[in-house]
Amino acid sequence: MQVNEIIWSETEQKIAEVAFQKAYERETSTLIQEIRESAGAITELDQIWRLHDFLSARRHEIDGKYDFSYSVLLFVFATFIKQGWLQPTDLEGLAKDKLAKIISLARM
Amino acid sequence: MQVNEIIWSETEQKIAEVAFQKAYERETSTLIQEIRESAGAITELDQIWRLHDFLSARRHEIDGKYDFSYSVLLFVFATFIKQGWLQPTDLEGLAKDKLAKIISLARM
Structure with missing residues (x-):
């Protein structure tokens, strides 16, 4: 799977947007607190x-x-997971190959 | 009076050091509070x-x-006065021509 040629269905786009926003809110509210x-x-x-x-x-x-x-969203989500801003469950509903790739990248 | 050829007596050096430190403490404690x-x-x-x-x-x-x-202390003190970190009274004991120069620079 070439990460820059991935098709995101409308449902996946919505899940991605929600998860992205969630990571952003978690990280920024933690930063504000710090x-x-x-x-x-x-x-x-x-x-x-x-x-x-x-x-x-x-x-x-x-x-x-x-x-x-x-084009970079798998890497971005992998970083969020690696840094603890997202859990894999926050990405439930994405195609299995995307999720596997994200989790694999997060372990690197 | 060439500002870069000014002689500072030992007494004046001491007054200058105390005033410099005073400005620094006032400005930094205000900044910390801010x-x-x-x-x-x-x-x-x-x-x-x-x-x-x-x-x-x-x-x-x-x-x-x-x-x-x-070589730059008259300008530095002028800035401190302009910005409110020092009052002319904090520089009492400096030669009159130095003080006059500082106050004149502070008004620019």
Whole structure:
């Protein structure tokens, strides 16, 4: 299966959109919580610059990761699973070969 | 008076160091307070990226501004006064021509 030639049925597109949104909401709400907690504990300027470094890295990573293009979506979902933002059950309803590919990529 | 050829007496050096440190502490504690408050109010990812932009700008500004070199110190103190981190009274004990120059630069 060439990942860039995959056909996504309408049902699968809907499942993918919902799962993508779910990962985004989980990751962003976790990030918001982290920022609120770490900012609340800041007492020195160095900690502010460490927070800044952390945000620079997370922004770069999140900007690159949340790409809803069907040509890369298997890789994107694999990353979400690897990082714990999605469980395979969140992708139930996708064709078995897609799900197998995602899970296999997530293990790499 | 050429600002890069100014002689700072030992007493003046001490006054300058104390004032410099005072400005630094005032500005950084204000920044810490600002970050804690704005981070505490974050509920959306966009606000995190605005905080990141704000920190990038402040880091750049603070890194550039806190330069304790006698050749630029009149300008540095003028900036502190302009931005409210120092009052002219914090510089009492400096020679009158230095203080006049700082206050004049702060008005520009």
